[in-house]
Amino acid sequence: MRIVVPAGGIGGARFLRGLKEALGVTGDGDATEEHTITVIGNTGDDITLFGLRICPDLDTVMYTLGGGINEAQGWGRAEETFTVKEELAAYGMHPTWFGLGDRDTATHIVRNQMMAAGYPLSQVTEALCDRWRPGVRLLPMTDDPVETHVVVEDEQGRRAMHFQEWWIRHRAALPASDIIGIGADSATPAPGVLEAIREADAVLLPPSNPVVSIGSILGVSGIREALEDATVVGVSPIIGGAPVRGMADVCLSAIGVETSAQAVAQHYGPRLLDGWLVDEADAASTRVDGITTRSRPLYMDSPEATAAIAREALDLASELKGGDQ
C-alpha cells in the first residue's frame, strides 16, 4: 500500500512508528518495500533562532523514526546536553526559552549550511534522513517559508507572536484569539507532495494538533484540494473532551472550535474526511454526516497499542476505498 500521512510533531511521530509496525515497514522505505509511507511534515512551527533554521516537527519525526528521540520527552535528542544553549545565554543571546540541545544544534548547522548553499528544505530533509533512515519518505509540506503566528490579547493589548514563543515561552497560557499561517497562501506544496497524495491508497491523519499541525499543512494551497480527492481517515486527537497530549484545546478555542471528537470531525468536514476513528468514550457523541465513524481505544500508551490503532485506521481506509470503487 502507498500511505500518506500529514503529520505534526510528537503525536504524529508516535503514530507513524505504530503505522510502520502495523505495516511491517522496517527498512528505508525504498521501492522494494511492499508498503511505502510518505509523510507530509508540518513546517509552520519552523523558526529561525540564533541564525539557525529549526524545524521542530520534521526533526521530531526524523528522530523518532530513526531511533534518536528523547523518548520520555517526545522531542529532542536522546542523551542530549545543553552546553551551546548555556554559552549562548552567557553571551546574553535571546531567546533563552528555547530548548536547543547540542546534538540538535548539529542538525540545524547542517540544515543551515545546505540552505545557505541554495538547497530547498525538501532536499535538506532528504539529506538529513540519509543518516536517520526513518523508514518513511519525509517531505516538508512546502519549501516556502510559512510561519504560524498566534494572535494574543491581554492587558498589553492585541499582538501576534510566533507560535513557538506562545507555545514554549508562554506555555500557551496567553489567551489566543486567532492562529494564522503567515505565508501559507502563497506557499506551494514541496516537490512530491501532491503526487504522493494522488497516488495514495490511503491518507491517514494522525492524532496531531488539528490547528497548528494538520491545519497548517491544509493551509498550503493545493494540499486540501488534493486530499479531498483521496481516501482520508483521521484519528481523533481528542478523547472525552480533552487532548490526548499537548494543548490542542487552546488552539481549537483560538479558532472557535470546541474540544471534542465531534467538533474536530466537523471542522475537518466530510469533503476532507472519509473516516474518523474516535475513542470508545466518544462513540456515542460523534456523528457527522458523510463521515464514517468507528470507535476503539485511542490512547497510544505503548507501541503495540499504537500499531493497533494504525491498523484499524488502515482497515477503515481500505473499506472506504473499496466502497468508493
Place this chain on the structure above:
Amino acid sequence: MRIVVPAGGIGGARFLRGLKEALGVTGDGDATEEHTITVIGNTGDDITLFGLRICPDLDTVMYTLGGGINEAQGWGRAEETFTVKEELAAYGMHPTWFGLGDRDTATHIVRNQMMAAGYPLSQVTEALCDRWRPGVRLLPMTDDPVETHVVVEDEQGRRAMHFQEWWIRHRAALPASDIIGIGADSATPAPGVLEAIREADAVLLPPSNPVVSIGSILGVSGIREALEDATVVGVSPIIGGAPVRGMADVCLSAIGVETSAQAVAQHYGPRLLDGWLVDEADAASTRVDGITTRSRPLYMDSPEATAAIAREALDLASELKGGDQ
C-alpha cells in the same frame, strides 16, 4: 602608556597576559585605566566551516585574557565538550579534522548571527568581548575577508590550501613553497587600528608567528606603513634556531627566511623594528643595523617570566622612544 600589540594566537595571547600583569592592567581596558592595550588581532587564519565563521586567533586572545582558555592546550575553551563535532561527523559533514568544541560553537553562532545581520567583524568582536572582558581593546586587523593560503607541492602536484587545512589537518608536514594572504592587498585596516598605532607610546610584537600571524597583519595595506612611524619592539619567537612553540620554522622556510632570531629581525627590517628582544642563546649571533638588540631569557614558562619579558620590552621601547625625541 598606550600600547599596541599586533598578535596571533597562543604566543600572542600569553604575551598579552604577561603584558597586562607587567602594566598592572586588570580591568576592562577602559579610559580610566592608566595604561591601555590595543590588540590588533590576526584574522588571516579565519575560516568558514559548517557555515560558521571561525576566528581562531581573535578567540584565543579573547578566551586567554578573559579566563576561558584551555590552559594546557593554549587554544579552545576550558572544560570543552565535542558533541556538536561528533554529530556533524555522524551526518558525514566535512572536514572532520577541525577541533570544533561545543562552547566554542556558541561563540561562532553568535558571530554568525551578528555578521548575517550586517555587523562588521570589529563590532562582533567588541560584542563578544562584552562577555569576556579581556582587559584590552581587541580589534581585528581588518573587517575585510583575508585568508592565508599555503602553496604546497608534493607528488599530487602544486596546489594552494587554506592555512588551517595545512596547519591542522596536515600538521604543516606538506612541503610549502609559499604563504599568501588572499585578499590582503585590497583589505583596509579595521576602524581604530591606524589611530591606535598613531597614538601608541609603544608597539610590541609578541613572539607570534612572524609569517602567518604578524606577517598577515603587516600585509593589510597601511598597517606596515603606520608601524614604521611608531616605536616598535619585537620579542623574538625563535630561540637558539628553533621556534619557542608551534611550527614557525616551516612557515619561515616557506617564505625563504632562515629560522634564527637574526633572520627574523632582518625579515622585519630596521624600518619596522626599533628594538629586538632575543634570548641569551641568541645574543652573540644577532645584530642588525638600525635595530637595538637586547637579550634576556625568553621562555614564557610562567606568568611571572612572561610579565618580566613584557616589562623588558616596554623598557626598551621607552628608552628608544626617548632617544627619538
